[in-house]
Amino acid sequence: AQTVTQSQPEMSVQEAETVTLSCTYDTSENNYYLFWYKQPPSRQMILVIRQEAYKQQNATENRFSVNFQKAAKSFSLKISDSQLGDTAMYFCAFTPREYGNKLVFGAGTILRVKS
Amino acid sequence: DAGVIQSPRHEVTEMGQEVTLRCKPISGHNSLFWYRQTMMRGLELLIYFNNNVPIDDSGMPEDRFSAKMPNASFSTLKIQPSEPRDSAVYFCASSFRLAGNTGELFFGEGSRLTVL
Numbered sequence: 001a002q003t004v005t006q007s008q009p010e011m012s013v014q015e016a017e018t019v020t021l022s023c024t025y026d027t028s029e030n031n032y033y034l035f036w037y038k039q040p041p042s043r044q045m046i047l048v049i050r051q052e053a054y055k056q057q058n059a060t061e062n063r064f065s066v067n068f069q070k071a072a073k074s075f076s077l078k079i080s081d082s083q084l085g086d087t088a089m090y091f092c093a094f095t096p097r098e099y100g101n102k103l104v105f106g107a108g109t110i111l112r113v114k115s
Numbered sequence: 116d117a118g119v120i121q122s123p124r125h126e127v128t129e130m131g132q133e134v135t136l137r138c139k140p141i142s143g144h145n146s147l148f149w150y151r152q153t154m155m156r157g158l159e160l161l162i163y164f165n166n167n168v169p170i171d172d173s174g175m176p177e178d179r180f181s182a183k184m185p186n187a188s189f190s191t192l193k194i195q196p197s198e199p200r201d202s203a204v205y206f207c208a209s210s211f212r213l214a215g216n217t218g219e220l221f222f223g224e225g226s227r228l229t230v231l
């Protein structure tokens with residue numbers, strides 16, 4: 001069975017600083033996708049960034065980047081220049097390529113950005 | 116473009132009552148997912164449809180839960196009879212599945228259900 005583990009229930013960071021959220025996963029699949037979703041207090045789930053397992057280059061989206069270590073099955077999210085609007089619950093998610101977009105989510109990490 | 120639309124946004128009901136949650140996926144999407152979010156269990160996939168056909172309902176907790184997708188633009192999740200432990204936020208999500216696509220799900224705003 002595929003599992004996703006986020007070991008940090010809560011994190012805090014000062015505005016403008018950098019923070020890294022951890023995620024590990026367990027799978028026997030070789031082709032898969034990884035995602036980070038953000039859930040602000042409004043409850044809406046928003047895609048932050050995605051990574052395809054066959055790509056060695058780490059994905060980046062503006063202030064968001066990932067450190068994808070396939071052998072270690074690790075997929076951390078780095079947020080640079082943190083902003084107050086980044087305060088949210090962050091979910092790491094995984095899906096094997098052949099599973100029809102069926103995502104398995106981690107438990108989430110609450111990130112609080114302080115002014 | 117309209118996103119995934121869910122209704123109701125909030126529902127408060129009494130134990131034993133029937134609850135129906137509704138979802139309109141993004142036009143053109145061919146996969147639809149129902150997730151449940153609770154503090155204790157996080158986000159759980161209940162069921163998903165591909166081209167209106169249920170593909171995997173292994174996450175449906177028990178027979179009190181049922182889901183339908185009569186056409187490509189509408190799905191319902193029904194709980195009958197409802198129980199307090201069903202209290203949660205229920206999310207609908209849709210995506211366009213094509214061989215080799217990246218699997219991004221687009222979520223609705225969720226329906227918060229409270230069963231008293």
